[in-house]
Structures are given as C-alpha cells and as structure tokens.
Amino acid sequence: MLPDHEVDIRVRYYETDAQGFVHHANYFQYFELARVEQLLALGYDYAHLERDGVFLVVNKITCKYLRPSRFGDTLRLQVRTIRSRGARIDHAYRVLRGEELIAEGESTIACIDREGRVQRLPEFLVSPSEKV
Numbered sequence: 036m037l038p039d040h041e042v043d044i045r046v047r048y049y050e051t052d053a054q055g056f057v058h059h060a061n062y063f064q065y066f067e068l069a070r071v072e073q074l075l076a077l078g079y080d081y082a083h084l085e086r087d088g089v090f091l092v093v094n095k096i097t098c099k100y101l102r103p104s105r106f107g108d109t110l111r112l113q114v115r116t117i118r119s120r121g122a123r124i125d126h127a128y129r130v131l132r133g134e135e136l137i138a139e140g141e142s143t144i145a146c147i148d149r150e151g152r153v154q155r156l157p158e159f160l161v162s163p164s165e166k167v
Contacts, residue, residue: 037116037124037160040073046108056103062138063096066128069114070144079159089157090147094123098140108132119162122146122153 044065052058070091071081084091104110110130117125123145130138148154 037073037077037119039113039115040069040076041114042069042072042112044068044110044112046104046106046110048106051106055105057105057108059098059100062098062100062130062140065110065112065130066096066098066114066126066140066142069112069128070126070142072112073114073116077159084157088149089154090149091124091144092147094143094145096140096142098128098138100138102132102135102137104130104132104137110137116162117141119156119160122155124156124160 046057050057050061074081074084081091110132113129113131115127117127119125123143126142126144128138128140128142129136146154146156146160
C-alpha cells in the first residue's frame with residue numbers, strides 16, 4: 036500500500052485566472068502530481084507501470100475549495116491512500132499554504148489494461164489487510 040506523501044509546489048502564473056486566483060481545474064492536476072510523486076517515493080515510475088500494461092485512471096474525483104491561492108504561493112500537497120483493493124485505490128487530498136487548509140478532495144482510481152478492461156491492482160499497491 037502507498038504511504039502518505041507530501042510535495043511542495045509554487046503556484047505558477049499560468050495556473051491563475053483573470054482574478055489572480057488558482058483556477059479551480061488546476062487542483063485536479065495538483066492531486067495527480069501528488070499521486071505520481073507518491074508512486075515515485077515508493078520506487079515506482081508511472082511510465083514503467085504503463086509500459087507493463089498497468090494504467091491507473093480516474094474513476095471519480097471531487098474537490099472542496101476553502102480558500103483562494105495566488106501566483107507565487109507555496110502550497111503543500113498531501114495525499115493519503117484510504118483504501119486499495121481489487122481494482123481500485125481511494126485517495127484523500129489536502130492542499131495547504133503554511134498551516135492554512137486551501138482545498139481538500141477525494142478520488143477513486145481504477146486499474147485497467149491496455150484495452151481499457153478492469154484488472155486487479157499490482158500486489159505492491161494492495162492494502163496489507165486486503166491481501167489474501
């Protein structure tokens with residue numbers, strides 16, 4: 036199972052909207068960045084998984100926006116794996132500026148093969164309590 040992970044980013048100008056705030060759609064990209072970095076911290080490169088025929092795709096994703104962030108802000112992205120079993124992984128996310136919670140979200144990731152068929156998660160991604 037994937038351990039909790041954090042990554043810091045600096046908000047780039049092009050991620051902001053006309054009002055100077057981070058555009059809401061960018062938070063989903065931040066969540067993806069956190070997941071990819073979580074895999075890398077565990078020693079797995081997403082590109083290698085795809086080369087091996089393992090594709091992790093978003094099935095469902097939500098975000099609750101609590102405070103705006105702006106160009107130049109340093110944000111801490113936190114990802115926690117809530118559950119991983121069968122063919123799915125459930126994550127929870129928190130985006131912080133310092134200790135201030137900016138946004139939080141959840142996602143369900145599905146594991147599919149090259150043809151788009153659902154397949155079981157690789158063993159290293161399965162929660163220990165779910166292993167048989």
